[in-house]
Amino acid sequence: MLKRTGFHILSILVILLCAVLLASCRKEDKIEVRSKTLYSYFDTVTFIYSYANDSEETFSANAKIIEDILRDYHKMLDIYNQYDGMNNLCTVNMNAGKDPIKVDRRLIDVLLFSKKLCEITEGKMDIMMGSVLSLWHDARLSDPQYLPSDEALAEASLHMGFGLLEIDEDNLTVRITDPEASIDVGAIGKGYATEAAAKALEERGVSGYVINSGGNLRCIGNKADGSKWVAGIKDPSNPDLLSAKLQISDCACVTSGGYERYLQVDGKRYSHLIDKATLRPASFHGSVSVITHDSALADALATGLFCMSYEDGLALVRSLDDVQCIWIENDGTVRRSDEI
Template identity: 40%
Template sequence: MKKICRAGAAVLLCAVCLSICSCSSGTKKKYTTTYFDYFDTFATITVYANSQKDFEVWDNIFKSELEKYHQLLDIYNEYEGVVNLCTLNKDAGQGAVRVGDELFDFLIFTKEAYTLTGGYTSVALGSVTSLWKQAIADKTPPTPEALEEAAKHTDISSVLLDDIVRSVYITDKDMRLDAGALGKGYVAEVICERLVNAGCENFLLDLGGNLSAFGEKPDGTVWYGGIQDPDGDGELSLSLNISGLTLSTSGSYNRNFSFHGLIYHHIINPQTLYPENTYSSVSVLCPSGANADALSTALFSMSFEDGMALANTLERTEVIWIFADGSIKSTDGIELDQNKN
């Protein structure tokens, strides 16, 4: 009897110890930082890490890559010792310019994105988009004549890439490169790779609404990404599992103005040279952050039928279209009703 009691006591003690241990074993803590100085938007990293020190390593990678690509893709400012898009635009029509590997690889991607999107996402649209950026600042649309003139200098075949000497030659002196339509997604993908290589096992990046997630949270649940309700009542239209994926949303509710009753925003259709108002947002969910961003920009300007046809040619690529009237359509992989919050 004595032995049984002792055994019982031992078991209970073990149980007590275990219960204490289990309370303190979830040692991974959430860390998050938001930066406001890059790409004219915000950039948030959220990580579950064992220590502040671990997080700082990853946060430093995040910040330094943001800063590097912010400089490389900047079209307004030049930086000492950096050949960036601003340099290339200034030197347009004046011969080949040697660029660093990072910028060259980005430009290779922009050509691929142009092909992927049938020309709807173009890095060579800068002469047109700069008119619209000014228009948003002035709250007055550009004249059709100015747009027509600018559109003469948007032929992407004028951007010559020499991958042996890694140089760029823009043959049209009035062409302007602009990474706004696809830069953020590309940078998100680069940062994801760097974080994974640095041993970061779970993270969520939010680059101005482009969500990229990797791994699982410590409790084993996946990362969810949401799509904003266009009505703006604060409820999310959809919540999707985005672990290992990027969810990129192009929406007309950012950076817009109304003029004589018409809404103008920053996503310009290269075919019409005007922003389209078919949708309030188009979201793309796929494994490549770069493709997600390029596709969401392109699909925003395409008809639903054309967009659906394009999406169906791509593997592991889902699209959610939220129309201006609030109705929602999606590719087959998204179950709208079940995901509705």
């Protein structure tokens, strides 16, 4: 009797052990993640990841599709360099106050999208702030860094606003009416390009890919095992820590914060995101993350929401379909929109 009991227990033990080993083996059966790093676009590093368990050849082909699109948009939206055989934003800026410039249809679409977002954010996300942004850009890149003077900012602010841009959809031309004004699509460019690349893969039926272009995350489908990706939102006051975690798939997540690119003068940090109302770095929040399907929309909204109060931002988010937001406040408080 005793022997039999012992045998029973032993059997149960063996079965349990097998179950545990099986479970742990399944856990080890991980997706083989492939990745590629790009350095040359939008002044940031772009990582392309495949969680699709696809072959190296398939991954290379898909990564090439993405890179080709990013390169095209990078050239079109570059405000510092011109390229042979094309008119880009640098060309448009250099011809401010002169004749209309003929551009690619895709560039017209970027500008029309920017116009829509400028209206939605009530001017908080305005690509026609080049005159002001260039002052902050120069100050940030100089050594030592400095703050632009009140006089210089006030003078530059006379030459900004979307009203200074004429877009002729029929003739595919663009003209800046004020010779001192200029376009800067820093708030929307990489998000737009990332979205275009993601759509190209979606049209080919690809799933299980992620494009991470300098904090501009766009997930295509799910991981190969059907699970979601986990994105952590950094604590702006200590980027080693996370303030929030969220599960995402088939959508974009873009964070605007002042903790990665900033200007430091006399020990004080100033974010690179400039509030149109004050002409100075916005300081409403530590960071703002926007989660929505379209990476271009997420990018533009993150910039706009960073430059407005939580109350105004929440009202804006609620007025839009399928847009969620996480605000990390300067004191570390985490606030979320309704459905996240």
